[in-house]
Amino acid sequence: MSTTIMAExxxxxxxxxxxxxxxxxxxxxxxxxxxxxxxxxxxxxxxGDAAATAANILAHRGLFQLAFAVYLIEMACQIAITxxxxxxxxxxxxxxxxxxxxxxxxxxxxxxxxxxxxxxxxFILGGAHYLSVFSVEQLQALALLFLKVNDRGxxxxxxxxxxxxxxxxxxxxxxxxxxxILGVLSVLxxxxxxxxxxxxxxxxxxxxIAIFAILGAAALIFWLFVFGVNEQRWKEQARRT
Amino acid sequence: MAIYTVDESQxxxxxxxxxxxxxxxxxxxxxxxxxxxxxxxxxxxxxxSRNIAASGQLFRLGIASDLVTFASDVMLVVALYAVFKPVxxxxxxxxxxxxxxxxxxxxxxxxxxFAAVLLLRGADSLRALNAEQGQALARLLISxxxxxxRVAALFFGLGSTxxxxxxxxxxxxxxxxxxxxxxxSLVPAIVPLATIVFPALVDARLRRARSxxxxxxxxxxxxxxxxxxxxxxxxxx
Numbered sequence: 001m002s003t004t005i006m007a008e009x010x011x012x013x014x015x016x017x018x019x020x021x022x023x024x025x026x027x028x029x030x031x032x033x034x035x036x037x038x039x040x041x042x043x044x045x046x047x048g049d050a051a052a053t054a055a056n057i058l059a060h061r062g063l064f065q066l067a068f069a070v071y072l073i074e075m076a077c078q079i080a081i082t083x084x085x086x087x088x089x090x091x092x093x094x095x096x097x098x099x100x101x102x103x104x105x106x107x108x109x110x111x112x113x114x115x116x117x118x119x120x121x122x123f124i125l126g127g128a129h130y131l132s133v134f135s136v137e138q139l140q141a142l143a144l145l146f147l148k149v150n151d152r153g154x155x156x157x158x159x160x161x162x163x164x165x166x167x168x169x170x171x172x173x174x175x176x177x178x179x180x181i182l183g184v185l186s187v188l189x190x191x192x193x194x195x196x197x198x199x200x201x202x203x204x205x206x207x208x209i210a211i212f213a214i215l216g217a218a219a220l221i222f223w224l225f226v227f228g229v230n231e232q233r234w235k236e237q238a239r240r241t
Numbered sequence: 242m243a244i245y246t247v248d249e250s251q252x253x254x255x256x257x258x259x260x261x262x263x264x265x266x267x268x269x270x271x272x273x274x275x276x277x278x279x280x281x282x283x284x285x286x287x288x289x290s291r292n293i294a295a296s297g298q299l300f301r302l303g304i305a306s307d308l309v310t311f312a313s314d315v316m317l318v319v320a321l322y323a324v325f326k327p328v329x330x331x332x333x334x335x336x337x338x339x340x341x342x343x344x345x346x347x348x349x350x351x352x353x354x355f356a357a358v359l360l361l362r363g364a365d366s367l368r369a370l371n372a373e374q375g376q377a378l379a380r381l382l383i384s385x386x387x388x389x390x391r392v393a394a395l396f397f398g399l400g401s402t403x404x405x406x407x408x409x410x411x412x413x414x415x416x417x418x419x420x421x422x423x424x425x426s427l428v429p430a431i432v433p434l435a436t437i438v439f440p441a442l443v444d445a446r447l448r449r450a451r452s453x454x455x456x457x458x459x460x461x462x463x464x465x466x467x468x469x470x471x472x473x474x475x476x477x478x
Binding site: 075 | 287330331334342345349376384385387388396399433437
């Protein structure tokens with residue numbers, strides 16, 4: 001081997017590209033979430049009516065399965081964003097960004113696992129012979145119960161996600177390379193998700209919080225996509241910390 | 242072309258990774274083939290629960306073996322992150338996070354199996370259920386494992402694809418091996434989603450038997466390579 005080989009110790013993808021990819025993955029997360037949680041779940045799950053829910057799921061089996069797959073794509077993107085935001089925001093505060101990343105990862109794991117319960121109704125309502133020891137009503141009730149466990153699991157994840165958004169917002173405000181207003185929006189969104197500490201309150205306020213959070217996210221996505229982060233200031237702040 | 246250097250901490254981490262690749266292969270395949278291959282009959286929850294009731298001890302041994310796999314996987318994740326951080330921190334971190342999701346979901350899914358064993362043993366606290374109901378519930382829980390396993394497989398496949406891409410890019414191991422790893426990892430990344438959306442597409446038994454083979458071959462090969470030869474590259478002081 002020749003000694004003229006350039007040893008490239010660190011080769012990071014450029015910041016601009018990274019900001020774009022983060023923005024793109026964030027957008028996918030939101031669209032997939034709206035499809036599965038908003039459209040499919042909203043259409044098929046009838047709160048308080050196990051029989052109607054079961055009938056809907058069996059009548060739209062393919063759509064239900066698709067929603068599950070889309071949920072998983074959402075989670076894969078969300079986990080990836082957590083990692084990318086950590087790298088992006090690290091210059092604004094090393095420890096806080098690490099805490100934020102672990103909170104985000106925990107939220108992602110809880111939400112991913114709660115989605116396992118989303119697909120459970122298909123096993124329960126699938127008409128397996130051995131399940132005939134239960135009445136149809138019992139099976140339908142069990143199916144709706146698992147859907148609710150899935151919902152509550154996602155609600156628990158939202159609390160972790162709320163703390164994550166608070167810290168992320170704080171880091172954006174402290175940063176010199178992103179507009180402060182994006183951080184303020186993230187803090188407000190995070191406070192909204194924290195209403196899920198008391199699920200009935202969170203559930204009641206959900207449409208309001210969701211719209212607000214989506215607007216905040218949309219602003220952040222737009223900024224990351226079009227302007228990215230201020231590269232020079234990012235590097236300066238990274239050197240200082 | 243970028244040449245990636247190797248420092249001492251990466252060299253050590255690579256040995257740990259090699260050991261963990263091999264250890265998890267032993268424990269995962271023991272649980273999958275020696276235990277579940279014998280006890281679980283795909284698509285037949287009735288026979289499965291009979292088998293488990295008859296060999297409770299073996300089934301528990303399989304669960305224990307699974308848990309060792311997941312704990313070792315966490316160590317493998319950290320070792321691989323240490324190896325690849327200088328190559329591409331972003332991708333290494335995303336891959337590490339995906340694998341942590343896989344370990345967590347897989348481990349949480351195992352809790353179902355414990356519940357099934359309790360039901361099948363007819364524990365005193367569960368007397369309120371009659372025998373048929375208890376068994377049916379146990380069978381339901383076992384069949385629901387398929388959901389958690391698919392989610393775990395997806396995240397395993399995604400993380401493994403990125404890590405194998407980093408093996409390829411860094412040239413720390415022979416590129417043929419790394420390229421094989423990328424292709425083999427795409428199988429568990431794609432098959433779970435495909436079977437969720439198009440369940441009739443692949444015969445369940447075929448899926449079970451074959452889709453994991455390429456990645457098993459990769460993990461044994463790369464684990465052996467890392468233990469025997471370590472990672473290659475210009476050394477930095």
